[in-house]
Amino acid sequence: MRAMQLRRLGQPLVLSELPDPVPGPGEVRVHVAACGVCRTDLHVVDGELPDPKLPIIPGHEIVGRVDQLGSGVDALRIGMRVGIPWLGYTCGVCPYCVEGRENLCDRPLFTGYTRDGGYATYVVADARFVFPLPAEGDDVATAPLLCAGLIGWRSLRIAGDGKKIGLYGFGAAAHIIAQVARWQGREVAAFTKPGDVTGQAFAKSLGASWAGGSDEAPPEPLDCAIIFAPVGPLVPAALKAVRKGGRVVCAGIHMSDIPSFPYQLLWEERQLMSVANLTRQDGIDFLRLAPQMGIVTKTTRYSLNQANQALSDLRAGRFEGAAVLVP
Ligand SMILES: [Zn+2]
Ligand SMILES: [Zn+2]
Numbered sequence: 001m002r003a004m005q006l007r008r009l010g011q012p013l014v015l016s017e018l019p020d021p022v023p024g025p026g027e028v029r030v031h032v033a034a035c036g037v038c039r040t041d042l043h044v045v046d047g048e049l050p051d052p053k054l055p056i057i058p059g060h061e062i063v064g065r066v067d068q069l070g071s072g073v074d075a076l077r078i079g080m081r082v083g084i085p086w087l088g089y090t091c092g093v094c095p096y097c098v099e100g101r102e103n104l105c106d107r108p109l110f111t112g113y114t115r116d117g118g119y120a121t122y123v124v125a126d127a128r129f130v131f132p133l134p135a136e137g138d139d140v141a142t143a144p145l146l147c148a149g150l151i152g153w154r155s156l157r158i159a160g161d162g163k164k165i166g167l168y169g170f171g172a173a174a175h176i177i178a179q180v181a182r183w184q185g186r187e188v189a190a191f192t193k194p195g196d197v198t199g200q201a202f203a204k205s206l207g208a209s210w211a212g213g214s215d216e217a218p219p220e221p222l223d224c225a226i227i228f229a230p231v232g233p234l235v236p237a238a239l240k241a242v243r244k245g246g247r248v249v250c251a252g253i254h255m256s257d258i259p260s261f262p263y264q265l266l267w268e269e270r271q272l273m274s275v276a277n278l279t280r281q282d283g284i285d286f287l288r289l290a291p292q293m294g295i296v297t298k299t300t301r302y303s304l305n306q307a308n309q310a311l312s313d314l315r316a317g318r319f320e321g322a323a324v325l326v327p
Contacts, residue, residue, distance in 0.1 A: 002327065003120035004307040007055045009047030012308045013119065021116070021124040023070035028127045030082060035118030036061025036143035037302075037310045037323040038172070039230065040086070043254045044113050045311060052113055058307075059118030059325070060086040060111040061146040063139040066130075073127045081139075083131040083146045083287070084123065087278050088115045103154075103277035110277075119307050121327045131283050134291065141297045144322035145290055148172035153286040155226045155251040155275045156180060162223020163187060166241055168214055169229025170203045172322035173251065176295055177226070182207035183293045189218040189241075191234075193317075202298075202320050217241060226251050235272065236261035244268040251275050299324045 001020050004013040023029045041058045043049050062084035066076050076082065089109035090097050096104040111117045111125065133142065152173040159165060165181050166189045167174040178188045190203030194213030203211040210219055214229075214237055221243035227234045227250045235258045238248045245268065253276070266272065298321030302310040310323040 001121040002304060003057045003116075004304060005055045005057055006045055006052075009052070009054070010045070013045070013058070013311075015305050021122055023068050023124050025071045026073060026127055027070040027124050028066050028073055028076050028130060029068035029122055029124050030062065030064040030084060030130070031067045032062055032064040032118050032121055032123055032327050033139035034063045034143040035059040035325045035327070036146060036148065036172070037307070037314055037325060038147045039314065040147070040253050041112065042311055042315055043230075048254045049113060053115065056113065057116040057118075057120050057123075058112040059120070059123075060084070060113070061143045061148070061324075062111070062118035062123060063133065063143045063146070064118075064123070067122075070127070076127050076130060076132070081133045081135050081137065083133050083142065084111055084118065084125045085129070085131065085146045085150055085278060085283055086110050086112070087280070088129055089126050101279070103279045103282075108277070119304065119325060121304070129280065131287055133287065140299050140301060140324045140326060143324045144172050144176065144297045144299065145287070145295070148322055149176045149290065149295070150278050150283055150286055151251055151275065152177035152226075152228070153180065154278050154282045155249050157282075158273065158275055159224040159226055159249045160247055162246070164189065164218075164220060164223045166191060166218060166222040166225035166238065167203075167208075168225060168227040168234045168238055169231070170199050170211075171228060171317075173228045174226075175202070175206055175298060175321050178203060178206045178208055179295050180293055189222060191216070199320070222246060224249070228252065230255045232256040232258040236265055239265040239270055239272065242270055245270065247271040247273070249273055249275055297322060301326050303327075
């Protein structure tokens, strides 16, 4: 198979010809049709996450078709259209798994980080962590739902039911979650880099009732806010924007340091929390509702060997919505 492989942290990915992977017991092999490019992939490549497998094939927003079954797999069939997310394995026996919080598992594996992912023509996955998808559908448009959509969904759920929601950083996740929040009947305020009028217009085109710079105050205090950008100073900014009792959720796996801020910003029962990974139930819930929500993803396609370009365009914010590799 062909794959874009990270051999050394901080170095560009290398186009590699590798033996076709073979699924072991309980695993399936998937022929990759599309794989989204997530900001987490940048954190992996940059060495900002501890202990990656090396070499590693990144990519955890995978849409493809099952083309080989390992022994003991009966929930999936050859030819099924499926999605493979970030959560690649959980142990099932640690205290977190036992209490239904497998997103916090003590011994997890993550696709494209500690097990090989979808920047390749084929990927092998644990069948229990593969989501069946409708047989028909646009593979490129679906790929960003597998992380930007899923982690965004979990963040939105954890942000609570507040009607006025702020989204900080209007990239792949926010452009999906803005549509979900609108579908739920909420009002969306979108915060971009100061002066990013194109991004603000994009947010409004997706239903945001207000869009402005992250240094601006929303027209009215927010009930809750989600921070998608990996930028620590957004934490005090978002706390300042929420009302008494409001909640701020940090959705990223990595963030620059949060500057110190006056206790006044947290006072009056404002809450600050992070969202880590996903559970399989999050995936089942979100993917079941996604077709009804009418989500339209904006994607920019790259071929597999353009993965380095896609990553640098993501870093520089050179596209709206999500980048997707098509092997
Ligand atoms: Zn566990
Ligand atoms: Zn991701």
